Structure formats: C-alpha cells, structure tokens
Amino acid sequence: MATIELQINGNPVSADTTPDLMQSMVIREMEAQLQVKLQNITCPEHHEEPSVIVNITRNKQNISVGACCKQLTDMTMAALQQQ
Numbered sequence: 001m002a003t004i005e006l007q008i009n010g011n012p013v014s015a016d017t018t019p020d021l022m023q024s025m026v027i028r029e030m031e032a033q034l035q036v037k038l039q040n041i042t043c044p045e046h047h048e049e050p051s052v053i054v055n056i057t058r059n060k061q062n063i064s065v066g067a068c069c070k071q072l073t074d075m076t077m078a079a080l081q082q083q
C-alpha cells in the first residue's frame with residue numbers, strides 16, 4: 001500500500017489526532033480517495049510503492065511524490081491526476 005501523508009500549511013495532519021471531527025472526516029475521505037488511485041501503483045522494476053505527501057495551503061494542493069525511480073514517480077503522478 002502506498003504511504004500517504006496529508007499536510008495542512010506544511011503541518012502533518014492525521015485523522016486520528018485531529019480534534020476537529022469535520023476535519024478528521026475530510027482527511028479520512030481524502031486518504032481513501034488517494035489509496036484508491038494508488039492501489040495498483042507498484043514499480044515494475046523495483047517492486048516499490050510510492051509515498052505521497054499532499055500539502056494543502058490556502059486551498060491549493062501541492063503534491064510531492066517519493067519513489068525509487070523516475071518511472072514510479074511518473075506512474076504515481078499520472079494516477080493522481082486521474083479523476
């Protein structure tokens with residue numbers, strides 16, 4: 001399974017530690033959607049899975065992908081851009 005980290009204004013947030021119930025629901029929903037998009041993404045060469053950081057700052061999403069090689073980075077970005 002891909003590793004997904006969500007950040008708001010650069011601070012990591014987790015559904016389990018967020019005191020705000022609404023925010024925690026939004027985080028869970030986003031994580032679930034990202035996992036669905038990334039569920040079949042594995043590097044064909046190294047058999048690694050990507051780690052993805054989604055940073056939300058002023059309603060803009062910034063996505064960073066950590067991967068073993070460019071091929072997996074490209075696959076991950078392509079999967080994330082699908083609706």
Ligand SMILES: [Zn+2]
Binds near residue numbers: 068069
């Ligand atoms: Zn690779």
